[in-house]
Amino acid sequence: MTAATADEHPEIPGRGLSVQLQDIRAAQELLNDVIVHTPMEHSRALGRMLDATVHLKAENLQRAGSFKVRGAYVRMARLSDDERAHGVVAASAGNHAQGVALAAKKLGIRAKIFMPRGVALPKLAATRDHGAEVMLHGSNVDEALAEAQRCSEETGAVFIHPFNNTDVVAGQGTIGLEILDQQPEVDTVVMGIGGGGLLAGAAVALKQEAARRGRRITLIGVQAENAAAYPPSLAADALVPLQGVRTIADGIAVGRPGEIPFEIIKELVDEVVTVSEDAIAKALIFLMERSKMVVEPAGAVGVAALMEDKLAELNVSTKNVVAVLSGGNIDPMLMLRVIQHGLSAADRFLTFKIMLKDRPGELAQISKIIADSDANVIGVDHSRIGGELSMGDVSIVINLETKGQEHSSLVLNALRAEGYEPLVRN
Template sequence: MTDLPNLPVTLDDIQAAAKLLDGVIAHTPVEMSRALARETGSPVYFKCENLQRAGSFKVRGAYVRMAKLSPSEKDRGVVAASAGNHAQGVAVAAARLGITARIYMPLGVALPKLAATRGHGAEVILHGHTVDEALAEAQRYADETGAVFVHPFDNVDVVAGQGTIGLELLEQVPDLDTVLMGVGGGGLLAGVAVALKARARELGREIRIIGVQAENAAAYPPSLAADALVPLTRVSTIADGIAVGRPGQLPFSIIRELVDDVVTVSEDSLARALIFLLERAKMVVEPAGAVGVAALMDGKIENPGTTAVILSGGNIDPMLMLKVIQRGLAAAGRFLVVRILLDDRPGSLATISRIIAESDANVTGVDHTRVGGSISMGDVAITINMETKGHEHCELVLKNLRADGFQPVVIHG
């Protein structure tokens, strides 16, 4: 195996970061997933950073960056920007180190992340509609006041801190073949890649490193193809923790050298992965932390061998969780919503209810509307929510409704 290229972050940097973090962060557990192993035909492990302090891996990089500040820099305070996880990591690190912290968060940020960040003692300012806009404002504040800007991913110390996950993971699963994790700006992927590729070189073996992005927020595939940063004009995903429109320059310089592939997953795949983690692994994981599981479930990784997925965070808004559960169940054919236009006469709803019951589906909600743009006089629109047992069962319910003269329009399912 050839030597690693000359990179801005080294294995020595990551090992030094691990010493700084000793006694500060949790060495999160690794759990085997028998259910996912059956699907892939290979052992699968979860590195549970969703159980880390502040609910994600971000405290690692934030603490390393801030612990290395000079006394005068600490006196000036720090400023950061984040959709939530980096914000909480900075807030926790600042509280432990006795540093004042101002955090810029996008408008519309999940309320639990906002409340948690404030609860750790940081001042929170809501600004912009994206992480990139919040980042720009945080940098402007740093330039004006002299506060130290703690970037969420484009910094040597931050990348080294995140890389400590790789050292832990190899101790916990020594026979690793493949490691998957989400990637937004790239700090986690870059750090873990340095740690694992360097250790694999020492051991005389190969470990494959794969990043995963939401397909509607995937800046890395075009950037890697162009060998240059290619910013996105728009990002749209439930995975707010990796909704970054422009890769970090420093992580990109590492990822293009060390990472074997970056794949993408759909929003429906993300929702299915979250349902899987809830039901089969008993894990509460945010969408950004579940992208690796989604990639495995979609069959995006060929011949994975002994695989670890980094569940990078567990900070999910309960309201988003409700939406994701509904979407995930619909994507799996376990939740069906139909809208039916019919004559407004007695007995129609009873007939529909009978057909659904005889089809062995369970009605969980009914909306009965007589007014609306598409509803004619004498008609009624009925929207029915049903619990179903898979895609074939959904088709059976629809077939039976149509056989009786109804014309259901599928809304979800």
């Protein structure tokens, strides 16, 4: 079908859904002077892995550090004068909080935001810097969310849901229109899912606009495997809540899909896949090293799926891929842990314990073997006391930076060749 024919006789997917392309175009008008039209970065390294052209939609460079300001602003810009006078209330551990706070500041609306007590200090400070009143409540987002809803009922402040609202979904969907403007030949788009607002909005924009142009775009959603509520929900055709959600990708650590996004995603999204914590950590390291991008774990799951070759597993043939980097708000302490975990997952961080005789020169000999193997020692811990130690023995734990699995094996084999017995720690 040619583009002209598509315009005359469009077979537009998702016609009966609660959010339509015209809603997203209207949201785009509202956001014109509010958001940054974030860049599209070419990734040659990922392109070589996939034998395709790969671009990264750098929404980590958006105002307030993520896509969340898109939906929050559209929702709040459409409040009545009476609703604005009562203010807004929200709950979040980070990105949604900052998006609501920024939107409230732009619109002159009072905002109260509930955040869990353990929230990362940089996210807490950033939310307050945008002018919102922050209340710390509960030990997790669910408890903060319940308190925000109670506050809304008591005070009349409008509760701004992070994803289960048509205005929010339309606002998030504007990213889909930007992707088509920046990469008109895109045939596959990959992005993360938490509650589903971003994926749902992007799905409407991408699928409906592509159909109007006589084209088809494949859309893949990605969840952390320890926070994957969508696969069982889609299989059951009903919302299936999860218990014990736990992942480094806190931005998508949502235990229950939103009703509105779910209805859109089940009709328009082609596949939903999951990635491991190791894969997320490796993707985050890859983005820092190869693309010079600081991305939070939730923002890296699309790249993790590409690196894990999920498209090939799904038999998706592609020539032009866009992965959405949905956010860049990462706590520095979490970044440190993720970097260490990612290096270990990529076999570039080796930790082993070795037993030595407590006599002069032993550690120097170990150090020489490691140096001759061209590995870098980044930490040493030794103990002369312990149940496994005999008098005159010492236990040494050594942390090394290596070039990968083959190099790690070379170091270990060099030690074994000299009579040592390194015990590798995971």
